[in-house]
Amino acid sequence: MDTYEPAPNLESRTGLTLETYILEGMLGRPEARGYFTSLLSSLALAAKLVTSRVRRAGLANVLGYTGDENVQGEKVQKLDREANETLMRVLSRRGVCAAAASEEEEEMRVLSTAPHAKYVMMFDPLDGSSNIDVNISIGTIFGVLRKEHDGPVEEKDFLKPGTKLQAAGYVIYGSSTMFVITTGDGVHGFTYDPTVGEFLLSHENIRVPERGTTYSINEGNSSRWTDDVKRWNAWVKGDDKATQRPYRQRYVGTLVADAHRTLMRGGIFAYPGDVKAPEGKLRLLYEANPFAFLFEAAGGAASTGTERILDIVPTELHQRVPLALGSRGNVADYEAFVRGETP
Numbered sequence: 001m002d003t004y005e006p007a008p009n010l011e012s013r014t015g016l017t018l019e020t021y022i023l024e025g026m027l028g029r030p031e032a033r034g035y036f037t038s039l040l041s042s043l044a045l046a047a048k049l050v051t052s053r054v055r056r057a058g059l060a061n062v063l064g065y066t067g068d069e070n071v072q073g074e075k076v077q078k079l080d081r082e083a084n085e086t087l088m089r090v091l092s093r094r095g096v097c098a099a100a101a102s103e104e105e106e107e108m109r110v111l112s113t114a115p116h117a118k119y120v121m122m123f124d125p126l127d128g129s130s131n132i133d134v135n136i137s138i139g140t141i142f143g144v145l146r147k148e149h150d151g152p153v154e155e156k157d158f159l160k161p162g163t164k165l166q167a168a169g170y171v172i173y174g175s176s177t178m179f180v181i182t183t184g185d186g187v188h189g190f191t192y193d194p195t196v197g198e199f200l201l202s203h204e205n206i207r208v209p210e211r212g213t214t215y216s217i218n219e220g221n222s223s224r225w226t227d228d229v230k231r232w233n234a235w236v237k238g239d240d241k242a243t244q245r246p247y248r249q250r251y252v253g254t255l256v257a258d259a260h261r262t263l264m265r266g267g268i269f270a271y272p273g274d275v276k277a278p279e280g281k282l283r284l285l286y287e288a289n290p291f292a293f294l295f296e297a298a299g300g301a302a303s304t305g306t307e308r309i310l311d312i313v314p315t316e317l318h319q320r321v322p323l324a325l326g327s328r329g330n331v332a333d334y335e336a337f338v339r340g341e342t343p
């Protein structure tokens, strides 16, 4: 089947539903029909269910902590658990997803042993959950890998470099709910319209600006940074009109929100390793890799400071990695400082 070409008289595809975009194979991967389409549709449904809970969090008595802790040793919020169960339930229904790895669960969860269980998924069901109770944007992050054999799903099916991702994206529960996804050739944003209960195409083919003037990092950690990161941090605050410095500092504390702003406006988000935690805080499989895949598809870059994120071969489900994410030019500057140079 030929790839989708809009009718000549179709000025723009703005307003198309996410389902239409998926069903008509407009998310690329024309060879991956049926099962892949079904998986992406499940994701869209899960996003609708989670957003309906998030939007009523204050009313639906799901605020506050459950008293439990997750594999990361972080306090589990009720919404964390609900979002995790929603994704697991929806993804298991159509049998296409063999297993899922979640921030909320130590081990992968087998979801289907059907012959057509051709994919595995990794996700952070509710990123930024510490911001739930204070009504700051939170999000869901996901990545999709193909299960490359016909045997029973195993943990090693998740331990693939990010270059092998078939799709990646996120949902941001902000002033509006947006579903942003790529299958590697183009990044597209769909805004949720609660009056029709659909995600409608609002941002087709998002591109990261080549360079931006916003930097995003938790300066509260600065005493623990390496000298090179400290030098970079001082440089972005320098006063130099020619390089549009000082940059603006923005930091929400939810990766999805800081990354989405960086995707739309350009600049850089960084969560470096430090003397106490050389590997940093963010997880490779379901935070760094999905955003690295998406930013590169939008013309941006993602690095540890010394290595391309997508080239890293994972060794465990919840491993952490230092992350510098954003415009190609800004990430290149950051890498120069980490090499001990000054751009």
Ligand code: P6P
Residues within 6 Å of the ligand: 127, 128, 129, 130, 218, 253, 254, 255, 256, 271, 281, 282
């Ligand atoms: P800090 C949220 O807990 C999270 O995992 C990411 O969403 C966010 O970027 C980071 O942690 C914030 O960490 O140490 O700045 O509070």
